Amino acid sequence: MAINVLIVDDSPAMRTMISRTLQLSGLELGTQFEAGNGEEALGVLREHWVDVILTDINMPGMDGEELVRAVEADDLLKSVPVIVVSTDGTDARMHRLCSMGARGYLRKPFRPEALRNEIWKVLGGQSCTPQA
């Protein structure tokens, strides 16, 4: 089943790198959506179904923490798993995001395999069949 992904990061370079990682990860990918901050992300989520959200924390406007709060507070969106991808590796931030409902937390810098593994883990054994 094709997976739709929303990538939320204010860095176009990082969104490109994450997008490439997704394409090479063995996932059956549907549509990749991108957003530069939390508000844009909510805009995408109002229009489209996504299966997983990858979000940075430090972004201008609505940041990643506020996005996670908004997603978890929404009856429809709260079933969509959120994976935080951030340079912030402080204990307080990580604990707070995870207790708020983030299903995964990946520190930057990361190997592409680490992102792939985090997605597979969060999606709970979604089959990744080699594509001919």
Place this chain on the structure above:
Amino acid sequence: MYATGLSKTIVDSAAEVLETMCFACVLGLAEPEVLPGKDNVSSTVRFGGDLAGSMSVTVPQPYARNLASSFLGITEAEVSPLVTRQFVSELTNMICGCVLTGLDSQGAFQLFTPTVEQAPEVRVVPEPISGPWIVKPEPVAAIGDALAEESSPAGDAGETPGPRCLHVLDTGDGVIAVGLQLETGYERRQ
């Protein structure tokens, strides 16, 4: 001495980011003089929280393009000047976040949107006290006008807002200058 702790954290963090995301192995440190005059890409990130200040990363344009191509997994020919600048912004963001997490994993910080500029001049300013050479990126606004007004090369060290530290990392293929300026003193949490 915290200056040493800062130095080590900056170098280790930059090396971790460069190795993990750009596959560039930091071989050692270079002298600030090796940074060429004008053809550089420089990005500055301000941060706040338990520690406040700014970090600047400066990379010669051709090497910035090379690192961007490694990061994105594309050829250098496919890397435009815009993409190069976007990459250096993200590089600065990542190194800064790593440094702040490394300095105090029990603390809290917030990073602001990086600014980036092409071809700033980099000059060496000698410190009046013994210690590492520091570099003020030009224009001076790159590390914040308020900080620049307070500090002066020949001034009293006691007026300096906080420790600052610059290192130029050498990967064998190129150099990357990483500068940190804290607005207040820093002591490692016990």
Place this chain on the structure above:
Amino acid sequence: MLVVGVGDYKLSCDPGEVITTYALGSCIGVTIHDPIARIGGMLHFMLPDSGLDALKAQTRPCMFADTGLSRLLQDAYSLGAAKSRTLVRLAGGAQMLDANGVFNIGKRNYMAARKILWQSGFMIQSEDVGGTVSRTIRLEISSGQTWIRATGTGEQCGEYPARTGGQEWQLMC
């Protein structure tokens, strides 16, 4: 059993075949395997960049990460391996003194392999790199299983004490 020497590579589509290379040290061993086409290969390279030695790059391309990987992958595709199905594993890259006294050649070899593979569109299935041990690896063509063993002989010197005896074979993920 096919044995890959230093600066060499081997490919096979014989399901009964096993490919091995010994004493990786600071070198990197790259194994590739397409589980559907049942094609597998192994490269053992020593240096990160062929650009510094154009002559050797022509005569002995598998000494280097860039020319060696190119050769391994192109030949694998010619045999019928599909890029999107091929699993890649890395071993070696230990931090050791080489003949020139360069301590970090292992890490540089590892970085070079990762950079080239990322640009070529591969993720790494698993890896066992770094440290100070020398490694031996074995690839089974029928299953794609890659086995690894740390060994203490050969390339260690200076302050790193030689370890006697081999260790158990372990399956790489």
